[in-house]
Amino acid sequence: MIDLNRQTELRESIELFFFAYRAFTAPPDRILADRGLGRVHHRILYFVGRQPGTTVTELLGTLGVTKQALNAPLRQLVEVGLIGTTADPDDKRVKRLALTADGAALEAELTGTQLAMLEKLFDKEGRDAELAWKRLMDGLRQA
Protein backbone atom coordinates (compact mmCIF):
# COMPACT_ATOMS: atom_id res chain seq x y z
CA MET A 1 0.00 0.00 0.00
CA ILE A 2 1.21 3.43 -0.93
CA ASP A 3 1.94 6.03 1.74
CA LEU A 4 -1.15 8.17 2.31
CA ASN A 5 0.46 11.55 1.63
CA ARG A 6 1.97 10.16 -1.50
CA GLN A 7 -1.38 8.78 -2.52
CA THR A 8 -3.00 12.18 -2.03
CA GLU A 9 -0.30 13.71 -4.21
CA LEU A 10 -0.82 11.10 -6.92
CA ARG A 11 -4.57 11.71 -6.80
CA GLU A 12 -3.86 15.32 -7.66
CA SER A 13 -2.25 14.01 -10.82
CA ILE A 14 -5.27 11.87 -11.62
CA GLU A 15 -7.48 14.93 -11.36
CA LEU A 16 -5.11 17.06 -13.42
CA PHE A 17 -5.18 14.38 -16.08
CA PHE A 18 -8.98 14.33 -16.15
CA PHE A 19 -9.46 18.09 -16.22
CA ALA A 20 -6.58 18.72 -18.62
CA TYR A 21 -7.97 16.21 -21.09
CA ARG A 22 -11.39 17.77 -20.90
CA ALA A 23 -10.00 21.27 -21.44
CA PHE A 24 -7.83 20.00 -24.29
CA THR A 25 -10.70 18.45 -26.21
CA ALA A 26 -13.24 21.22 -25.54
CA PRO A 27 -12.19 23.83 -28.15
CA PRO A 28 -12.27 21.48 -31.17
CA ASP A 29 -15.48 19.96 -29.84
CA ARG A 30 -17.13 23.37 -30.00
CA ILE A 31 -16.00 24.00 -33.58
CA LEU A 32 -17.23 20.54 -34.57
CA ALA A 33 -20.61 21.02 -32.91
CA ASP A 34 -21.22 24.11 -35.06
CA ARG A 35 -20.94 21.87 -38.11
CA GLY A 36 -22.98 19.03 -36.70
CA LEU A 37 -19.90 16.87 -36.30
CA GLY A 38 -18.51 15.04 -33.29
CA ARG A 39 -15.19 14.10 -31.78
CA VAL A 40 -15.01 10.95 -33.91
CA HIS A 41 -14.93 13.12 -37.01
CA HIS A 42 -11.98 15.02 -35.61
CA ARG A 43 -10.14 11.80 -34.88
CA ILE A 44 -10.74 10.55 -38.38
CA LEU A 45 -9.62 13.84 -39.94
CA TYR A 46 -6.61 13.91 -37.66
CA PHE A 47 -5.29 10.44 -38.40
CA VAL A 48 -6.07 10.58 -42.11
CA GLY A 49 -4.15 13.85 -42.15
CA ARG A 50 -1.22 12.30 -40.36
CA GLN A 51 -1.14 9.22 -42.55
CA PRO A 52 -2.38 10.14 -46.02
CA GLY A 53 -3.14 6.99 -47.97
CA THR A 54 -4.13 5.11 -44.85
CA THR A 55 -6.79 2.44 -45.23
CA VAL A 56 -10.09 1.81 -43.49
CA THR A 57 -8.72 -1.21 -41.64
CA GLU A 58 -5.70 0.74 -40.44
CA LEU A 59 -7.94 3.49 -39.20
CA LEU A 60 -10.09 0.97 -37.33
CA GLY A 61 -7.01 -0.28 -35.53
CA THR A 62 -5.78 3.19 -34.69
CA LEU A 63 -9.10 4.44 -33.38
CA GLY A 64 -10.01 1.21 -31.63
CA VAL A 65 -13.60 1.15 -32.82
CA THR A 66 -15.68 -1.27 -34.86
CA LYS A 67 -16.20 -1.07 -38.60
CA GLN A 68 -19.83 -0.15 -38.04
CA ALA A 69 -18.92 2.69 -35.70
CA LEU A 70 -16.45 4.12 -38.20
CA ASN A 71 -18.61 3.68 -41.27
CA ALA A 72 -21.22 6.36 -40.69
CA PRO A 73 -18.94 9.29 -39.74
CA LEU A 74 -16.37 8.38 -42.39
CA ARG A 75 -19.00 8.20 -45.11
CA GLN A 76 -20.32 11.54 -43.93
CA LEU A 77 -16.87 13.12 -44.25
CA VAL A 78 -16.51 11.72 -47.77
CA GLU A 79 -19.98 12.95 -48.72
CA VAL A 80 -19.34 16.52 -47.60
CA GLY A 81 -16.02 16.48 -49.44
CA LEU A 82 -13.61 16.60 -46.50
CA ILE A 83 -12.06 13.23 -47.26
CA GLY A 84 -11.26 11.74 -50.66
CA THR A 85 -10.87 8.07 -51.52
CA THR A 86 -8.95 6.22 -54.19
CA ALA A 87 -8.66 2.53 -54.80
CA ASP A 88 -5.19 1.14 -54.22
CA PRO A 89 -3.65 0.38 -57.67
CA ASP A 90 -2.04 -2.85 -56.45
CA ASP A 91 -5.02 -4.12 -54.50
CA LYS A 92 -8.37 -2.82 -55.53
CA ARG A 93 -10.02 -4.08 -52.37
CA VAL A 94 -8.10 -1.44 -50.44
CA LYS A 95 -9.47 2.08 -50.23
CA ARG A 96 -6.87 4.74 -49.60
CA LEU A 97 -8.00 7.81 -47.69
CA ALA A 98 -6.74 11.37 -47.81
CA LEU A 99 -7.88 14.82 -46.78
CA THR A 100 -9.22 17.13 -49.46
CA ALA A 101 -8.22 20.80 -49.38
CA ASP A 102 -11.37 21.53 -47.38
CA GLY A 103 -10.66 18.63 -45.07
CA ALA A 104 -7.12 19.81 -44.48
CA ALA A 105 -8.41 23.31 -43.71
CA LEU A 106 -10.89 22.07 -41.13
CA GLU A 107 -8.35 19.70 -39.64
CA ALA A 108 -5.88 22.58 -39.31
CA GLU A 109 -8.52 24.67 -37.59
CA LEU A 110 -9.46 21.91 -35.14
CA THR A 111 -5.99 20.73 -34.33
CA GLY A 112 -4.68 24.30 -34.41
CA THR A 113 -6.36 25.06 -31.12
CA GLN A 114 -4.55 22.14 -29.53
CA LEU A 115 -1.21 22.90 -31.16
CA ALA A 116 -1.46 26.46 -29.85
CA MET A 117 -2.17 25.28 -26.31
CA LEU A 118 0.79 22.93 -26.31
CA GLU A 119 3.16 25.36 -27.97
CA LYS A 120 2.41 28.10 -25.51
CA LEU A 121 2.84 25.82 -22.51
CA PHE A 122 5.94 24.03 -23.73
CA ASP A 123 7.44 27.40 -24.47
CA LYS A 124 6.64 28.61 -20.98
CA GLU A 125 7.80 25.52 -19.09
CA GLY A 126 10.88 24.81 -21.18
CA ARG A 127 12.31 22.04 -23.29
CA ASP A 128 13.16 19.73 -20.39
CA ALA A 129 9.61 19.89 -19.12
CA GLU A 130 8.29 19.13 -22.59
CA LEU A 131 10.51 16.08 -22.96
CA ALA A 132 9.70 14.86 -19.46
CA TRP A 133 5.98 15.22 -20.21
CA LYS A 134 6.36 13.21 -23.39
CA ARG A 135 8.36 10.46 -21.70
CA LEU A 136 5.70 10.12 -19.03
CA MET A 137 2.84 10.12 -21.51
CA ASP A 138 4.62 7.54 -23.60
CA GLY A 139 5.04 5.40 -20.50
CA LEU A 140 1.34 5.62 -19.74
CA ARG A 141 0.44 4.82 -23.32
CA GLN A 142 2.14 1.45 -23.23
CA ALA A 143 1.31 0.59 -19.62
Next chain:
Amino acid sequence: MIDLNRQTELRESIELFFFAYRAFTAPPDRILADRGLGRVHHRILYFVGRQPGTTVTELLGTLGVTKQALNAPLRQLVEVGLIGTTADPDDKRVKRLALTADGAALEAELTGTQLAMLEKLFDKEGRDAELAWKRLMDGLRQA
Protein backbone atom coordinates in the same frame (compact mmCIF):
# COMPACT_ATOMS: atom_id res chain seq x y z
CA MET B 1 2.08 29.82 -38.43
CA ILE B 2 4.18 27.33 -36.57
CA ASP B 3 7.30 25.85 -38.17
CA LEU B 4 6.46 22.56 -39.85
CA ASN B 5 9.00 20.43 -37.99
CA ARG B 6 7.84 21.93 -34.75
CA GLN B 7 4.27 21.23 -35.70
CA THR B 8 5.09 17.60 -36.42
CA GLU B 9 6.72 17.37 -33.02
CA LEU B 10 3.72 18.93 -31.31
CA ARG B 11 1.43 16.53 -33.13
CA GLU B 12 3.36 13.69 -31.52
CA SER B 13 2.30 15.17 -28.20
CA ILE B 14 -1.33 15.32 -29.28
CA GLU B 15 -1.21 11.65 -30.13
CA LEU B 16 0.56 10.75 -26.91
CA PHE B 17 -2.15 12.58 -25.01
CA PHE B 18 -4.89 10.69 -26.82
CA PHE B 19 -3.35 7.25 -26.43
CA ALA B 20 -2.15 7.85 -22.88
CA TYR B 21 -5.61 8.91 -21.78
CA ARG B 22 -7.14 5.86 -23.36
CA ALA B 23 -4.64 3.53 -21.71
CA PHE B 24 -5.11 5.30 -18.40
CA THR B 25 -8.88 4.87 -18.33
CA ALA B 26 -8.95 1.32 -19.74
CA PRO B 27 -8.15 -0.73 -16.60
CA PRO B 28 -10.85 0.79 -14.36
CA ASP B 29 -13.28 0.63 -17.28
CA ARG B 30 -12.79 -3.12 -17.45
CA ILE B 31 -13.38 -3.59 -13.72
CA LEU B 32 -16.50 -1.44 -13.95
CA ALA B 33 -17.86 -3.33 -16.94
CA ASP B 34 -17.75 -6.56 -14.93
CA ARG B 35 -20.15 -4.96 -12.47
CA GLY B 36 -22.39 -3.41 -15.08
CA LEU B 37 -21.11 0.06 -14.26
CA GLY B 38 -19.61 2.76 -16.47
CA ARG B 39 -17.01 5.46 -16.31
CA VAL B 40 -19.52 7.91 -14.83
CA HIS B 41 -19.85 5.68 -11.80
CA HIS B 42 -16.10 5.77 -11.33
CA ARG B 43 -16.08 9.55 -11.53
CA ILE B 44 -18.83 9.81 -8.96
CA LEU B 45 -17.10 7.38 -6.61
CA TYR B 46 -13.82 9.19 -7.14
CA PHE B 47 -15.02 12.70 -6.35
CA VAL B 48 -17.29 11.65 -3.51
CA GLY B 49 -14.27 9.84 -2.07
CA ARG B 50 -12.10 12.92 -2.44
CA GLN B 51 -14.69 15.27 -0.96
CA PRO B 52 -16.77 13.37 1.58
CA GLY B 53 -19.85 15.38 2.46
CA THR B 54 -20.05 16.90 -1.00
CA THR B 55 -23.49 17.75 -2.33
CA VAL B 56 -25.32 16.84 -5.50
CA THR B 57 -25.02 20.37 -6.89
CA GLU B 58 -21.28 20.43 -6.19
CA LEU B 59 -20.89 17.11 -7.95
CA LEU B 60 -22.80 18.41 -10.97
CA GLY B 61 -20.37 21.31 -11.23
CA THR B 62 -17.31 19.10 -10.87
CA LEU B 63 -18.42 16.55 -13.41
CA GLY B 64 -19.91 19.07 -15.81
CA VAL B 65 -23.08 17.11 -16.52
CA THR B 66 -26.78 17.78 -16.10
CA LYS B 67 -28.83 16.80 -13.08
CA GLN B 68 -30.66 14.23 -15.18
CA ALA B 69 -27.43 12.65 -16.35
CA LEU B 70 -26.13 12.35 -12.80
CA ASN B 71 -29.36 11.18 -11.24
CA ALA B 72 -29.56 7.65 -12.61
CA PRO B 73 -25.98 6.48 -11.91
CA LEU B 74 -25.89 8.21 -8.52
CA ARG B 75 -29.16 6.62 -7.46
CA GLN B 76 -27.82 3.29 -8.62
CA LEU B 77 -24.71 3.68 -6.47
CA VAL B 78 -26.85 4.54 -3.45
CA GLU B 79 -29.15 1.58 -4.12
CA VAL B 80 -26.34 -0.96 -4.25
CA GLY B 81 -24.86 0.50 -1.08
CA LEU B 82 -21.70 2.07 -2.45
CA ILE B 83 -22.66 5.62 -1.53
CA GLY B 84 -24.50 6.79 1.59
CA THR B 85 -26.50 9.98 1.98
CA THR B 86 -27.37 12.17 4.95
CA ALA B 87 -29.36 15.36 5.07
CA ASP B 88 -27.34 18.40 6.03
CA PRO B 89 -28.31 19.34 9.64
CA ASP B 90 -28.23 23.08 8.88
CA ASP B 91 -30.07 22.92 5.57
CA LYS B 92 -32.28 19.93 5.07
CA ARG B 93 -32.58 20.58 1.34
CA VAL B 94 -28.93 19.63 0.98
CA LYS B 95 -27.98 15.99 0.68
CA ARG B 96 -24.46 15.13 1.76
CA LEU B 97 -22.78 12.24 0.01
CA ALA B 98 -20.11 9.85 1.24
CA LEU B 99 -18.65 6.48 0.28
CA THR B 100 -19.72 3.45 2.29
CA ALA B 101 -17.07 0.87 3.23
CA ASP B 102 -17.99 -1.09 0.11
CA GLY B 103 -17.85 2.06 -1.99
CA ALA B 104 -14.44 2.95 -0.61
CA ALA B 105 -13.22 -0.55 -1.40
CA LEU B 106 -14.38 -0.42 -5.02
CA GLU B 107 -13.05 3.10 -5.43
CA ALA B 108 -9.67 1.97 -4.11
CA GLU B 109 -9.66 -0.91 -6.56
CA LEU B 110 -10.56 1.30 -9.51
CA THR B 111 -8.28 4.19 -8.71
CA GLY B 112 -5.58 1.81 -7.50
CA THR B 113 -4.80 0.77 -11.05
CA GLN B 114 -4.23 4.42 -11.96
CA LEU B 115 -2.23 5.23 -8.84
CA ALA B 116 0.02 2.28 -9.58
CA MET B 117 0.63 3.39 -13.15
CA LEU B 118 1.52 6.91 -12.06
CA GLU B 119 3.65 5.83 -9.13
CA LYS B 120 5.71 3.47 -11.22
CA LEU B 121 6.32 6.04 -13.95
CA PHE B 122 7.00 8.98 -11.65
CA ASP B 123 9.44 6.76 -9.80
CA LYS B 124 11.17 5.85 -13.02
CA GLU B 125 11.35 9.33 -14.54
CA GLY B 126 12.16 11.20 -11.36
CA ARG B 127 10.75 13.97 -9.23
CA ASP B 128 11.59 16.77 -11.67
CA ALA B 129 9.75 15.01 -14.46
CA GLU B 130 6.75 14.49 -12.20
CA LEU B 131 6.61 18.15 -11.25
CA ALA B 132 7.08 19.27 -14.84
CA TRP B 133 4.26 16.97 -15.94
CA LYS B 134 1.97 18.41 -13.29
CA ARG B 135 2.80 22.01 -14.18
CA LEU B 136 2.03 21.33 -17.82
CA MET B 137 -1.20 19.51 -17.06
CA ASP B 138 -2.26 22.31 -14.77
CA GLY B 139 -1.56 24.79 -17.55
CA LEU B 140 -3.71 22.82 -19.97
CA ARG B 141 -6.49 22.53 -17.41
CA GLN B 142 -6.95 26.28 -17.17
CA ALA B 143 -6.23 27.11 -20.78
Next chain:
DNA sequence: TTTATAGGTCAATATTATTGACTTTTATGC
Protein backbone atom coordinates in the same frame (compact mmCIF):
# COMPACT_ATOMS: atom_id res chain seq x y z
C1' DT C 1 -45.84 35.17 2.09
C1' DT C 2 -43.41 35.32 -2.01
C1' DT C 3 -39.38 33.80 -4.09
C1' DA C 4 -35.29 31.10 -4.60
C1' DT C 5 -32.61 26.94 -3.95
C1' DA C 6 -31.61 21.79 -3.65
C1' DG C 7 -33.04 17.80 -5.20
C1' DG C 8 -35.75 14.56 -7.96
C1' DT C 9 -38.38 12.77 -11.91
C1' DC C 10 -40.88 11.97 -16.47
C1' DA C 11 -40.70 12.29 -21.38
C1' DA C 12 -38.75 12.80 -25.77
C1' DT C 13 -34.81 12.76 -28.40
C1' DA C 14 -29.93 12.37 -30.12
C1' DT C 15 -25.49 10.39 -30.32
C1' DT C 16 -22.39 6.93 -30.16
C1' DA C 17 -21.28 2.56 -29.81
C1' DT C 18 -21.91 -2.34 -29.53
C1' DT C 19 -22.75 -7.48 -31.37
C1' DG C 20 -24.27 -10.29 -35.06
C1' DA C 21 -25.26 -11.55 -39.66
C1' DC C 22 -24.57 -11.04 -44.36
C1' DT C 23 -22.92 -9.19 -49.08
C1' DT C 24 -19.68 -7.71 -52.75
C1' DT C 25 -15.32 -7.35 -54.65
C1' DT C 26 -10.79 -8.65 -55.15
C1' DA C 27 -6.51 -11.46 -53.99
C1' DT C 28 -4.04 -15.42 -53.05
C1' DG C 29 -2.68 -20.27 -52.18
C1' DC C 30 -2.97 -24.65 -54.00
Next chain:
DNA sequence: GCATAAAAGTCAATAATATTGACCTATAAA
Protein backbone atom coordinates in the same frame (compact mmCIF):
# COMPACT_ATOMS: atom_id res chain seq x y z
C1' DG D 1 -9.60 -22.72 -61.88
C1' DC D 2 -11.32 -23.12 -57.36
C1' DA D 3 -11.53 -22.64 -52.48
C1' DT D 4 -10.43 -19.47 -49.13
C1' DA D 5 -9.43 -15.23 -47.11
C1' DA D 6 -9.24 -10.30 -46.76
C1' DA D 7 -11.15 -5.43 -47.33
C1' DA D 8 -14.99 -2.88 -47.32
C1' DG D 9 -19.80 -1.95 -46.71
C1' DT D 10 -24.47 -2.49 -44.82
C1' DC D 11 -28.81 -3.81 -42.13
C1' DA D 12 -30.82 -4.71 -37.73
C1' DA D 13 -31.30 -4.79 -32.92
C1' DT D 14 -29.74 -3.09 -28.75
C1' DA D 15 -27.44 -0.44 -25.09
C1' DA D 16 -25.42 3.53 -22.78
C1' DT D 17 -25.04 8.09 -22.20
C1' DA D 18 -26.49 12.51 -22.54
C1' DT D 19 -29.30 16.29 -23.81
C1' DT D 20 -33.45 19.80 -23.43
C1' DG D 21 -37.75 20.84 -21.40
C1' DA D 22 -41.27 20.61 -18.11
C1' DC D 23 -42.77 19.93 -13.68
C1' DC D 24 -42.78 18.60 -8.63
C1' DT D 25 -41.59 18.62 -3.45
C1' DA D 26 -39.31 20.31 0.48
C1' DT D 27 -36.89 23.76 2.70
C1' DA D 28 -34.80 28.31 3.32
C1' DA D 29 -34.48 33.18 2.96
C1' DA D 30 -36.02 37.94 1.85
